[in-house]
Amino acid sequence: DTAVxxxxxxxxxQMGNDKxxxxxxxxxxxxxxxxxxxxxxxLKIMFSYNNKELIINExxxxxxxxxxxxxxxxxxxxxxxxxxxSAVYFCASSQLGGRxxxxxxxxxxxxxxxxx
Amino acid sequence: xxxxxxxxxxxxxxxxxxxxxxxxxxxxxxxxxLFWYKQPPSRQMILVIRQEAYKQQNATENRFSVNFQKAxxxxxxxxxxxxxxxxxxxxxxxxxPNTGNQxxxxxxxxxxxxx
Numbered sequence: 001d002t003a004v005x006x007x008x009x010x011x012x013x014q015m016g017n018d019k020x021x022x023x024x025x026x027x028x029x030x031x032x033x034x035x036x037x038x039x040x041x042x043l044k045i046m047f048s049y050n051n052k053e054l055i056i057n058e059x060x061x062x063x064x065x066x067x068x069x070x071x072x073x074x075x076x077x078x079x080x081x082x083x084x085x086s087a088v089y090f091c092a093s094s095q096l097g098g099r100x101x102x103x104x105x106x107x108x109x110x111x112x113x114x115x116x
Numbered sequence: 117x118x119x120x121x122x123x124x125x126x127x128x129x130x131x132x133x134x135x136x137x138x139x140x141x142x143x144x145x146x147x148x149x150l151f152w153y154k155q156p157p158s159r160q161m162i163l164v165i166r167q168e169a170y171k172q173q174n175a176t177e178n179r180f181s182v183n184f185q186k187a188x189x190x191x192x193x194x195x196x197x198x199x200x201x202x203x204x205x206x207x208x209x210x211x212x213p214n215t216g217n218q219x220x221x222x223x224x225x226x227x228x229x230x231x
Contacts, residue, residue: 033219041155041205043221056218088159104151105211105219107161 003027006091006108013081014116021076021111023091031055032074033105034066035090043090049074050096078113086115118143120210122222129198130230136183137193137225139208148212150184150191155205155224164206167191195227203229 004025013019025032033056034046047066048056054066063079078085091108119142129135141150152164167175167184175182179199183192195202208222 037159041224041226043207043224045218048218090161092161104163104166105209106163107153110159110161112159 003106004091004093004108006089006111008111009109010112010114012114012116015081015083017081018077018079019081019113020078021089021091021113023074023076023108025072025091025093025106025108027093027095027106029093029095029106030071031094031096032068032071033092033094034074034076035092036060037088037090037110039087047074047076081113081115083115086113088112118145118148118210118212118220120208120220120222122206122208122225124225125223126226126228128228128230129195131198131200133198134194134196135198135227137195137206137208137227139191139193139222141189141191141208141210141220143189143210143212145212145214148210150182151209151211151219152180152182152191152193153207153209153221154202155207156201156203161207165193198229200229200231203227 007022031050033048037043049068052068065077067075088110090110092105094105121140148169150167154162154164165177179196181194205224207224210220
């Protein structure tokens with residue numbers, strides 16, 4: 001069973017379009033994250049939600065808006081896509097405040113976004 | 117904010133040999149967690165090994181082990197008997213229990229395994 005899944009895996013789109021990336025985890029975790037990995041492989045956190053509440057919001061353009069309908073889902077919506085948004089976006093989940101295995105973040109397979 | 121430094125952008129190792137990837141971090145906290153993640157060409161992030169700062173014993177997972185030096189704030193990864201499948205990008209990560217469960221990642225070390 002897939003622990004953290006993301007759709008789509010690949011996304012090619014034109015500048016100015018609006019797109020969404022979906023993320024779902026079946027681990028029963030209460031915290032989910034979005035990361036952006038650029039062409040140099042730098043991994044930067046964008047957002048984190050705990051029990052559907054935003055707890056981390058790094059400096060990202062407000063064109064990016066996370067939506068958490070429930071604890072198992074954290075979707076990322078991007079408005080007015082720009083060339084610089086091209087990257088791989090990773091969703092991850094963990095259990096806040098736990099010990100041992102629950103401290104670990106589990107990553108999805110990533111979504112490759114290419115903006116033309 | 118906590119920072120994680122991986123000073124080796126690229127490393128290479130002969131198959132079956134041992135290689136050590138370095139990681140240092142900066143923190144004023146006493147309780148935290150450290151991780152090594154592997155990212156193969158498929159881009160998926162895979163947990164390799166985990167260390168709790170309150171444990172003095174170094175974590176070990178089969179061919180992977182860490183050298184955790186809390187006073188020096190150092191957390192290196194040793195890969196023994198390197199295999200071709202170990203070729204990947206390796207990220208060191210720090211998790212603070214005090215900043216909303218946020219993880220801080222290093223910039224990664226690209227490991228090449230030479231047959």
